[in-house]
Amino acid sequence: MDTYQDMLDRFYEEKPEETKKEERLEIPKPQTHIQGGETIIKNFKRISEALRRDPKHLLKYLSKELATAGNLQRSQATLKGRFRNYQVKEKLERYIKEYVTCQECGKADTKFMKVRGIQHKRCEACGARTSVKEL
Numbered sequence: 825m826d827t828y829q830d831m832l833d834r835f836y837e838e839k840p841e842e843t844k845k846e847e848r849l850e851i852p853k854p855q856t857h858i859q860g861g862e863t864i865i866k867n868f869k870r871i872s873e874a875l876r877r878d879p880k881h882l883l884k885y886l887s888k889e890l891a892t893a894g895n896l897q898r899s900q901a902t903l904k905g906r907f908r909n910y911q912v913k914e915k916l917e918r919y920i921k922e923y924v925t926c927q928e929c930g931k932a933d934t935k936f937m938k939v940r941g942i943q944h945k946r947c948e949a950c951g952a953r954t955s956v957k958e959l
C-alpha cells in the first residue's frame with residue numbers, strides 16, 4: 825500500500841505548470857462509507873454521469889484495481905472490503921486519466937470507440953485518438 829508520503833510525492837509530480845490553464849473536469853468527490861465489511865460509494869452514479877461513462881465500466885475498473893467485487897444499486901455502488909476514501913479517490917483519478925481525459929489537450933470530451941477491434945478514447949475537442957486498455 826502507498827504511504828502518505830508516496831501520495832504527496834505523486835501529487836506534486838502530477839501537477840505540472842501547464843495543468844493550470846486546462847479546463848479542469850468537475851468531478852464530485854467520492855462519498856464513501858464503510859458498512860460491515862463493505863464500502864459504499866454513495867454518489868457513484870453522479871460520478872459516472874459527471875465523467876459521462878457507463879457506471880458499469882467505472883465499477884469494473886475500480887473492482888479490478890482494488891482486487892475486489894463490486895455491485896451497483898441505483899445511485900450507489902458497493903465494494904466488498906473496507907476501503908479508505910483516499911484509496912477510492914486515487915483509483916478514480918487514475919481512471920479519469922486513463923479513460924476520460926484526452927492525452928493531447930487534457931479535455932474530458934472523449935468517447936469510447938473501437939478501431940480495428942481495439943478500444944480507443946476519441947477526443948471530441950481535438951480529434952486525438954488514444955488506445956485504452958480493455959477491462
Ligand SMILES: [Zn+2]
Pocket residue numbers: 926927928929930931947948949950951952
Ligand atoms: Zn483532445
